[in-house]
Amino acid sequence: MRALIIVDVQNDFLPGGALAVRAGDEIIGPINRIQQKFDLILATQDWHPADHQSFAANHAGTKPGDMVTLNGLPQVLWPVHCVQRTHGAELAAALQKYRFARIFLKGTHADVDSYSGFYDNGRTHSTGMAEFLHQRGVYEVCVCGLATDYCVKFTALDAAREEFRTSVLADACRGVELNPGDVQRALDELRTAGVAIRITDQV
Ligand code: VGL
Ligand code: ZN
Numbered sequence: 001m002r003a004l005i006i007v008d009v010q011n012d013f014l015p016g017g018a019l020a021v022r023a024g025d026e027i028i029g030p031i032n033r034i035q036q037k038f039d040l041i042l043a044t045q046d047w048h049p050a051d052h053q054s055f056a057a058n059h060a061g062t063k064p065g066d067m068v069t070l071n072g073l074p075q076v077l078w079p080v081h082c083v084q085r086t087h088g089a090e091l092a093a094a095l096q097k098y099r100f101a102r103i104f105l106k107g108t109h110a111d112v113d114s115y116s117g118f119y120d121n122g123r124t125h126s127t128g129m130a131e132f133l134h135q136r137g138v139y140e141v142c143v144c145g146l147a148t149d150y151c152v153k154f155t156a157l158d159a160a161r162e163e164f165r166t167s168v169l170a171d172a173c174r175g176v177e178l179n180p181g182d183v184q185r186a187l188d189e190l191r192t193a194g195v196a197i198r199i200t201d202q203v
Contacts, residue, residue, distance in 0.1 A: 001137045004038040005129075005159070006031055007117060007145030007152050008046050009095050012081040012088035014146075019081040021147050021174045025092070030172045031144055032096040034200045040101050040136060042129065044117040044145075044155065046082035047089060047105040054113040055080045065178060071111055073121055076178070082107070104129050115154035118162065130162045140165040142203060144172035149182040156195050167196040169203065 012018040014025050035041055048054070053070050056062045056077035064079045082089040091097060104127045106114040114120040118129050133141065141164045143156040152173050159166040168190055175183035187197050 001039050002140040002142070003040040003042060003133055003136075003138045004035060005117060005141055005143045005145075005155060006041065006043040006095070006100075007143060007155050008044055008082075008147070009092050009145050010046060010082055010088065011090050011092060012046075014092055017081070018079050018088050019176070021176055024146050024174045025094075027144065027146070027172045027174055028092055028094045030169075030200045032094075034144075034169070034172065034203060035096060035099055037203055038142070040133075040138060041099045042117075042132070043091065043097070043100050043103045044127075044129075044151070045089065045091060045103055045105050046107045046114075046151065047084050048082050048107045049110050050080075050083050051110045052083075052107065052113075053111055054078050054107070070113070071122065073112070075113060075121075084108075102132065104132075115151045116158045117151070117155040118158035121154075130158075133162075133164065138164065140167075142167045142169055142198075144169040144200075146174060148173040148175035149178075149186040150176060153186040153190060156190055157193055160194050166194070167198045167203075169200050170197050171199045 056064045066077045112120045
């Protein structure tokens, strides 16, 4: 059994959104086309309370891009994004959703960020995604979505760590690139961790 994990294809990460990823909308077509090749399809949704501590607006005297320490973990501060029940937090309208077996919400605890769809950054809360996949006999996962250098990367690293045969579909991802080269570094880090970097035509 092979699963597709579609990470955070939400309005706030698309052009015009609060934390827009350049050309993020270009991945929706490839993601819609590739769904037919998978037995099981999951999605994640970044789903923050308004008081989330990853927002620069919740730390006096800071701006997006600044670094702070949050409960002992280094934390990049972001613009307010993906606040629960707002338009920005909704999955992209053009994303085909009818085959989604489940949507996993993440980033719901105000005091810790959650880039991975499996665990928060402090690894204290599980979303239940690993158990969900194991229970359905999944042995291989392909990860796509936004953003390559954050949530896609950490979701794929956790998948590999959970011993799924893991690929990232490079043409079905786009990155934030807070620093130039972040996407390339993320792909290198993924390869080193045993994650295959593929394109949707190879799946
Ligand atoms: C993400 C930054 C903050 C992502 C989520 O989906 O990659 N990045 N929250
Ligand atoms: Zn977030």
